[in-house]
Amino acid sequence: MTALWIAAIVVFGVVEAVTAGLVSIWFVPGAVAGLIAAMAGAGLLIQLVLFLAVSAAALAATRPLVKKLSAGRAVPTNADRVLGRTARVTETIDNDSASGAVYVDGKTWTARSADGSVLPAGSRVEIRRMEGVKLIVEAAQKAPDKKEEVV
Structure with a gap:
């Protein structure tokens, strides 16, 4: 499972780097939590629960920042x-x-x-x-x- 979590971290990181928006960054800390659980000898269910919980917490913690960044900035043109x-x-x-x-x-x-x-x-x-x-x-x-x- 350790190799699977390392691969997930790399894949989520690469997908985030390739895309223009914030798409998969929240899964990287979740996969790190799954990796740590796997290295500690936890079962697959615990690893998956940690992955989902940490990913959701990362999303919730960064949601205000994401909203602020994705709102964009209107550039007034005075055309109207x-x-x-x-x-x-x-x-x-x-x-x-x-x-x-x-x-x-x-x-x-x-x-x-x-x-x-x-x-x-x-x-x-x-x-x-x-x-x-x-x-x-x-x-x-x-x-x-x-x-x-x-x-």
């Missing part, structure tokens, strides 16, 4: 700051021909109509959402004419 803004159509938006572009915030974006309507170049649109690198837009509601105030 255009949502809800008004843009100018620079190329007629026609979902059927997969064409259209808008200009907003100093950049030209590929755009598609939210309701499938054709939006002519030069018109104003409101940006509703973003799908990948495309903006989904709707025709802008015309603002009521403001009367100029006389000072």
Whole structure:
């Protein structure tokens, strides 16, 4: 059994080294516990119980760290700051021909109509959402004419 536990330690260690995420690291201390039990002359059932118990304890002890590492870090791109803004159509938006572009915030974006309507170049649109690198837009509601105030 000693050779089997040593092989398990090596296999779990290699699998962990080859994979990108934490996959089998918790089984390494469990296999070490099984190895120690085998070297002490314990029976197979005791070795397996120790393997499972130590592996579970290692998982429980490192779970907060794993959650923190696997949560990832969102990299803000500020691309979503255009949502809800008004843009100018620079190329007629026609979902059927997969064409259209808008200009907003100093950049030209590929755009598609939210309701499938054709939006002519030069018109104003409101940006509703973003799908990948495309903006989904709707025709802008015309603002009521403001009367100029006389000072």
